[in-house]
């Protein structure tokens with residue numbers, strides 16, 4: 409998938425050739441620094457790219473029982489779904505949690521109104537049933553006295569409680585996919601840990617596929633089953649979490665890991681990655697990490713590496729990867 413923004417100054421190529429699967433029960437953590445294309449990736453999936461932005465190429469195939477017939481799985485291509493039809497997908501099949509809970513909550517309506525409306529709209533149940541469901545959901549996300557809270561307006565709740573309400577709304581229709589874009593970043597540290605813990609528990613309970621964005625690899629270590637490392641609009645590496653942490657092959661992934669504070673090693677200071685992030689306006693067709701890469705070779709200045717599978721479920725875009733591991737090749741004794 410490619411998502412571009414046509415600006416007066418040229419084309420911003422925000423997401424280029426990004427490709428991944430997300431299955432039920434999986435948590436894909438998307439990491440990368442500011443501007444690497446994390447949010448635009450998930451907004452493209454959720455149908456939230458507005459003009460001058462557009463999905464320039466590719467497919468977003470979404471499988472759900474609702475579209476299946478005669479026991480055969482059917483999908484719809486969300487990249488081609490007209491905007492007005494997205495309202496039956498977002499909220500019901502795709503739940504969203506953003507960094508600022510007020511992006512999702514309307515300050516003019518009570519928590520109860522907002523939750524009940526979502527449930528009635530997507531599930532076609534009565535208001536009474538929707539209210540009961542809303543109370544159960546608020547209980548599940550750890551809001552005390554949930555029945556009374558239904559009458560509160562968003563401003564009457566703390567930031568952490570507001571985010572819990574957003575999580576409850578996102579889960580209210582039992583979506584197949586849950587998208588969380590830095591859901592705990594705006595909260596203070598103790599609340600951040602609680603929200604992360606809550607998301608982990610609920611994802612297991614609801615068995616949604618979760619797309620979790622953060623710029624913090626330490627957060628992703630807590631929650632993700634696989635990790636996509638993005639840089640300058642491209643996937644640099646995509647692999648199961650333990651592989652990213654134990655056998656990172658991309659120079660950028662290695663640099664990111666060096667930025668994480670470690671308790672087992674005495675570190676004078678954390679190593680920031682030297683150099684500037686890339687500019688996404690009319691970028692050259694070369695690896696965007698090239699100007700900051702310590703492992704660049706001649707080929708990197710001539711062509712763009714493609715995303716290649718290097719081992720099972722491990723994908724890499726690099727001509728000169730870091731190889732940390734000694735591989736043992738077994739002789740086939742016939």
Ligand SMILES: Nc1ncnc2c1ncn2[C@@H]1O[C@H](COP(=O)(O)OP(=O)(O)OP(=O)(O)O)[C@@H](O)[C@H]1O
Pocket residue numbers: 413415420421422440441442443444445446447448449461623688
């Ligand atoms: N509405 C827009 N119009 C023009 N360019 C945009 C728009 N939204 C995003 N971009 C550009 O797309 C690129 C990717 O942005 P994106 O928000 O996906 O980055 P990100 O990795 O999520 O960063 P952050 O961690 O800061 O949220 C950036 O260069 C950004 O400037």
